Amino acid sequence: MSGRGLGKAFRCCDCAVNTSSRGISIQRRNFTSSPSWRRHGAIPAFTETSSPELNDLLSELRLKIVLPSHLSKQQKNLVYRKKFENELSTEPVIATIAEEDFQLQHIDKRKDLPNVRKSLYKAMSLMKDKKDWANLPNLLAGLNTSGANMSASKVKSMILSKILAAGRQETLLECLRRGEVTGIQLKDPDFVTRVLLTMQMRAFRADWHEHETAKALKWAEMVVELMEDPKHAGSRFLAGENDPRLQPAVIGLLLELAAVRAVKHLESRDEDGKVAEYGARLLGTLLEFKTPAEETINGLNSWLWTHAPVLHGIYEALKVLESSSAVAEGLQKKGEELDVMVSTYHEKLASLASKDGNQLMGLQVYEKLLG
Structure with missing residues (x-):
């Protein structure tokens, strides 16, 4: 055309x-x-x-x-x-x-209608530059209002994977801002964790470059703010273990970004108090770190990809906080508990992984941050 x-x-x-x-x-x-x-x-x-x-x-x-x-x-x-x-x-x-x-044109439902999910996947595969990706929120909104279920877990997982591969986290943020029409909402704890990992990976892949780390932290905080909206997870009442705002991994990813920024770019000073704030939040949640849903390669890889950064964040935070403070003492204890879990599941994943195991994101993240 x-x-x-x-x-x-x-x-x-x-x-x-x-x-x-x-x-x-x-x-x-x-x-x-x-x-x-x-x-x-x-x-x-x-x-x-x-x-x-x-x-x-x-x-x-x-x-x-x-x-x-x-x-x-x-x-x-x-x-x-x-x-x-x-x-x-x-x-x-x-x-x-x-x-x-x-x-109006005639449409033969048996021959003329494109497969929505395959078409969405193809469209995202064809998106190359910023102006291409700027169409994604409108595309999701149109498909969602047409009756296609954009909130299905497989669809959202594919969208996150494509956005992460393309490095278009700002597009994801816009899709979330318009969650009511795009169907991309922050309600499921596992999805929210994946969203924050997608933001965190912008800094991780840039080797914690100052600009990218600050940007990733800002984006992650925007995601947390969006969760307070009623169309996402927002409610006057916290929903216990099903509330993404209470998940240790969600809070821990915020802590990592704040702590790395302080250590690498602020001479280990908690200038804005965010390291102490997110450390206190992590200690304040009543939920424990989850174990892998299943001890398969996929299950262990997903778990390690999520929790290795959190443990890294605790270690970095301890370089910033006064060692005698209540937050530092609490993080020290929580870090020891998580260290045992991370080491255990890393060994299991490494033993299950094939010779191509270094392709697994969980192992890559572990080796770069903790190995």
Whole structure:
């Protein structure tokens, strides 16, 4: 699709003509007063990307997956029923949604509908630069409001993996800010931990460069602030072991970023008090560190990838805090307990891993931070 054609497909079907199909009376209609419009709002639009293939894929998803969810029952019948195919092609029918005009086209559900999850995976694989990734929040919002379950754990896991590989943590933050429409919400403790690891890895992979460490800490704190929103984990009441805000790993990752920043870039001074603050929070949670869900390679790898940074954070915090302080003494004890767990599960993972075990993120993180 050409660049000029893309603008029309993305933002307007550009053929606003009042018509009526033979055998059925269809008026040009503005959906601002329809139930579908009130429920979903405007159809998310996309900006031009660096890839013609990505442009075409986004346009296809918008017109074949997202648009139908905004139509009335009568118009959906026009779009999906075979008997109206010729009429739609010869006598255009226009749907106006939020002041944008769409010419309705016949869609064969068995042949024309793209697979949503495969298409999302492909779209993210085609995203290369910042302007490409800027389309992700709108893409997720459109797919989510169309009925696709963007909150499914496998979908969210894939999204995090792709974002981490591309180093586009700022895009993840925007998806979280718009969690109510994107479906990417901070409710599940394991997912929240993965989100914070994704932020932390920005600094980890930059060898704790000053700018990247400060940025990763800022992003992680933004994630924690977002959790207080009711559309995420927010509530007046903490939900015990199921509340991500109380998870030792979540608090521990914040502690690591604050402590590394203090040690490496602030001459081991806790200038803003964040090391002491997050250390106290870690000691204050009533929850214990979890053991691996299963002692398989995947289970142990995930556990070690999460908890090695937390232990590293405790060690770094002890370089900053006054050794006689209550927080330091408490962290010393908690660090000793976690050290036993980390050492045990590291040995188990190393023994299970094949000769390619150095590809496992848990082992990589352990060796860099603790080995």
